[in-house]
Amino acid sequence: MKENYLAKWLNGELSDAELKAFRETPEFKAYERIASFSSRLEGPGFDTEAALARVKSARPGTGGKVVRLQPAMRWLSIAAAVILMLAAGYYYVNTLDASVEAAYAQRQEVRLPDASEVLLNAGTELTYSKNNWDRERHVRLSGEAFFKVAKGKTFTVETASGDVTVLGTQFNVLQRGDVFIVSCYEGLVRVDHQGQSIELPAGSAYRVEGGAALKSETVESEVPSWTGGETAFRSMPMSFVIDEFRRQYNMEVETRGVDLSRRYTGTISNTNMNLALQSISAPMQLKYEVEGNKVLLYAENAP
Amino acid sequence: MDNVCDDQVYSEIFRAHSKTIFNYIYYKFGNEEKAHDAVQEAFVKLWEHCAKVTPEKARAFVSTVANNLYLNVIKAEKVRLKHREPGGNVTRESPEFLLEEQEFKEKLETALSALPENQRTTFLLNRIDGKTYAQIAELEGVSVKAIEKRMHQALKSLREDIDGI
Numbered sequence: 112m113k114e115n116y117l118a119k120w121l122n123g124e125l126s127d128a129e130l131k132a133f134r135e136t137p138e139f140k141a142y143e144r145i146a147s148f149s150s151r152l153e154g155p156g157f158d159t160e161a162a163l164a165r166v167k168s169a170r171p172g173t174g175g176k177v178v179r180l181q182p183a184m185r186w187l188s189i190a191a192a193v194i195l196m197l198a199a200g201y202y203y204v205n206t207l208d209a210s211v212e213a214a215y216a217q218r219q220e221v222r223l224p225d226a227s228e229v230l231l232n233a234g235t236e237l238t239y240s241k242n243n244w245d246r247e248r249h250v251r252l253s254g255e256a257f258f259k260v261a262k263g264k265t266f267t268v269e270t271a272s273g274d275v276t277v278l279g280t281q282f283n284v285l286q287r288g289d290v291f292i293v294s295c296y297e298g299l300v301r302v303d304h305q306g307q308s309i310e311l312p313a314g315s316a317y318r319v320e321g322g323a324a325l326k327s328e329t330v331e332s333e334v335p336s337w338t339g340g341e342t343a344f345r346s347m348p349m350s351f352v353i354d355e356f357r358r359q360y361n362m363e364v365e366t367r368g369v370d371l372s373r374r375y376t377g378t379i380s381n382t383n384m385n386l387a388l389q390s391i392s393a394p395m396q397l398k399y400e401v402e403g404n405k406v407l408l409y410a411e412n413a414p
Numbered sequence: 415m416d417n418v419c420d421d422q423v424y425s426e427i428f429r430a431h432s433k434t435i436f437n438y439i440y441y442k443f444g445n446e447e448k449a450h451d452a453v454q455e456a457f458v459k460l461w462e463h464c465a466k467v468t469p470e471k472a473r474a475f476v477s478t479v480a481n482n483l484y485l486n487v488i489k490a491e492k493v494r495l496k497h498r499e500p501g502g503n504v505t506r507e508s509p510e511f512l513l514e515e516q517e518f519k520e521k522l523e524t525a526l527s528a529l530p531e532n533q534r535t536t537f538l539l540n541r542i543d544g545k546t547y548a549q550i551a552e553l554e555g556v557s558v559k560a561i562e563k564r565m566h567q568a569l570k571s572l573r574e575d576i577d578g579i
Binding site: 114117118121122141142145148149150152154155157159166169171 | 429432433440441454458462494496522538543546565570572573577
């Protein structure tokens with residue numbers, strides 16, 4: 112049979128004699144079945160109009176018209192380049208990040224470009240891009256802050272432990288050392304921590320200590336306790352409580368015979384130091400002495 | 415004068431050729447995502463060059479772009495195809511017949527996937543899309559004779575594979 116006769120057969124190009132001879136071969140029936148079966152096959156669905164809409168939104172809008180520069184335009188283009196460089200320089204200076212810090216024994220309120228409010232607790236640093244806010248809606252946080260985000264505005268709080276993404280809400284982020292606690296008071300936030308993404312509705316908190324033991328807790332109050340006159344602790348190590356005391360009163364603290372890993376649950380005043388020290392020492396069977404800007408905290412049975 | 419930069423003309427060209435480009439790349443690699451990307455790439459490029467490409471040349475232009483997109487050989491996946499039932503008396507088919515049809519379809523799909531990519535593409539463009547050998551030759555940028563050879567070889571290999579020779 113002639114060259115490529117199968118292709119010619121499918122295309123109806125065989126002569127009657129050739130076709131007759133082909134029909135008599137034992138393979139013919141199989142070929143016929145493949146040919147007819149395959150013509151009833153279909154590829155995956157393709158929605159032409161949807162694809163057209165996608166392409167139209169992806170293609171550049173200029174229509175590919177090329178405008179050639181006139182020789183006289185040349186000096187203009189040089190001038191444009193100079194202006195561009197000046198603009199770039201101005202832009203660069205403007206995009207430098209703004210940094211706000213609340214020192215020990217201080218609070219600091221920050222109003223972000225979108226009118227969101229942030230209250231920084233003592234010993235906290237917040238960095239954000241002041242003039243580039245529209246493109247870079249994110250802040251960097253080290254310490255503890257309470258966020259009241261303007262409605263409909265989304266942005267991200269980056270910390271050393273993980274990211275918190277926000278959509279019109281009130282929430283508190285604490286990141287100090289290996290402790291990372293996010294509490295949501297209103298709306299919804301998303302916490303991204305070590306590859307895990309957790310959505311946190313109002314009234315719940317997410318807590319990480321020492322990189323382990325993710326724990327979900329409930330939040331009962333309307334705002335974090337520290338924004339008022341006191342700070343509440345729920346099962347926090349004594350070391351953390353003492354550090355927080357230090358930050359709130361800017362005092363040096365010395366401990367003697369105190370188990371710093373013991374857990375403390377309670378509330379300490381942020382305005383009355385003696386009251387705060389009583390709140391810490393009494394339930395833990397500790398005593399304290401204050402001298403100048405130093406506090407000595409010691410176990411009752413210690414020498 | 416018809417100009418590809420005209421949105422109307424451009425849309426018509428898209429409607430006429432995008433599905434072929436899509437199927438062409440799908441038959442090649444068995445990957446829908448790549449096929450969608452190829453359509454996107456080819457027609458965005460066409461838009462970018464619309465001032466230089468006449469409507470008559472547009473089809474060849476998009477084929478060439480799609481063809482060049484995956485020059486680096488990517489491993490083809492199994493081509494999955496749907497089977498259109500012949501209209502009319504389907505309901506009278508016995509379960510045995512339907513089962514056998516299904517088995518045949520699976521055998522054919524496996525055999526198709528075993529074909530060299532250029533034979534599979536040619537065969538399916540002809541069988542499914544009803545493209546003539548001349549049209550496929552233009553799409554692939556080879557002679558009609560070369561397409562006939564691929565077609566012949568494809569059918570031969572499919573038959574041998576299905577009959578277990």
